Amino acid sequence: MDVTRDKALRCICVKSRSAVDLxxxxxxxxxxxxxxxxxxxxxxxxxxxxxxGRAPSGSNRQxxxxxVLRDGPDARRAKSLLGDAFRSGWNAKRExxxxxxxxxxxxxxxxxxxxxSIPVVILVCLDRYREPDPxxxxxxxxxxQNLLLAARAHGYGGAMTMWHLGVExxxxxxxxxxxxxxxxxxxxxGVPEGSHGPVRRKPLDEIVFDDRWEAPADWVDGSxxxxx
Ligand SMILES: Cc1cc2nc3c(=O)[nH]c(=O)nc-3n(C[C@H](O)[C@H](O)[C@H](O)COP(=O)(O)O)c2cc1C
Numbered sequence: 001m002d003v004t005r006d007k008a009l010r011c012i013c014v015k016s017r018s019a020v021d022l023x024x025x026x027x028x029x030x031x032x033x034x035x036x037x038x039x040x041x042x043x044x045x046x047x048x049x050x051x052x053g054r055a056p057s058g059s060n061r062q063x064x065x066x067x068v069l070r071d072g073p074d075a076r077r078a079k080s081l082l083g084d085a086f087r088s089g090w091n092a093k094r095e096x097x098x099x100x101x102x103x104x105x106x107x108x109x110x111x112x113x114x115x116x117s118i119p120v121v122i123l124v125c126l127d128r129y130r131e132p133d134p135x136x137x138x139x140x141x142x143x144x145q146n147l148l149l150a151a152r153a154h155g156y157g158g159a160m161t162m163w164h165l166g167v168e169x170x171x172x173x174x175x176x177x178x179x180x181x182x183x184x185x186x187x188x189x190g191v192p193e194g195s196h197g198p199v200r201r202k203p204l205d206e207i208v209f210d211d212r213w214e215a216p217a218d219w220v221d222g223s224x225x226x227x228x
Contacts (some may be wrong), residue, residue, distance in 0.1 A: 028197025032157025
């Protein structure tokens with residue numbers, strides 16, 4: 001088989017997938033942790049990051065930075081550090097939360113076991129201009145969500161994770177990340193092996209109050225169906 005041609009064809013297929021409706025995308029974009037071996041096309045990646053960068057931030061300071069790990073030498077070293085951190089993170093969570101064998105546990109195990117082969121890993125960073133503040137994440141997480149939604153629109157899938165924190169100091173040293181920059185999230189991206197949605201979320205009447213704390217809103221119901 002001509003591997004280069006095959007990859008090129010798969011790239012074209014990914015690029016030609018049509019964008020999903022915005023509201024349907026919001027309703028069905030879930031964490032994707034199973035990826036095919038297909039690459040993320042650089043044009044798609046540029047577009048995904050462009051949309052991520054359109055996110056709002058306090059005073060429009062745009063402190064978010066995207067450190068993209070693909071297949072350069074430092075990226076490979078970083079992915080190897082991250083792979084170990086993800087395996088430890090999942091091991092600890094599986095023990096602590098008492099996960100039994102299940103589809104979810106299997107897919108998590110596969111995710112961490114194959115971490116190094118994930119095509120694109122993005123460290124979403126916060127370039128601080130003042131002392132760390134409890135609300136500072138509000139200027140970077142909207143960009144993360146934009147990124148995940150834009151990836152979805154381009155036919156990719158991703159997961160936002162925090163297990164990079166286990167090797168934060170090693171990553172800082174390896175990748176030259178200054179001390180004033182926070183490592184807010186680690187997003188993995190690839191072509192989904194499964195499909196998106198539907199997501200499992202609480203019904204609206206559990207999360208919306210009207211007028212007073214915990215006062216029910218009689219204009220919402222307990223349905224979890226996507227509104228028409
Ligand atoms: C702040 C935050 C931290 C998360 N950390 C991790 C993580 O460390 N590892 C992981 O596999 N998923 C992580 N996730 C993904 C969540 O587990 C996932 O969004 C949630 O279980 C709902 O599943 P869904 O996105 O598939 O609907 C994180 C998500 C958020 C928003």
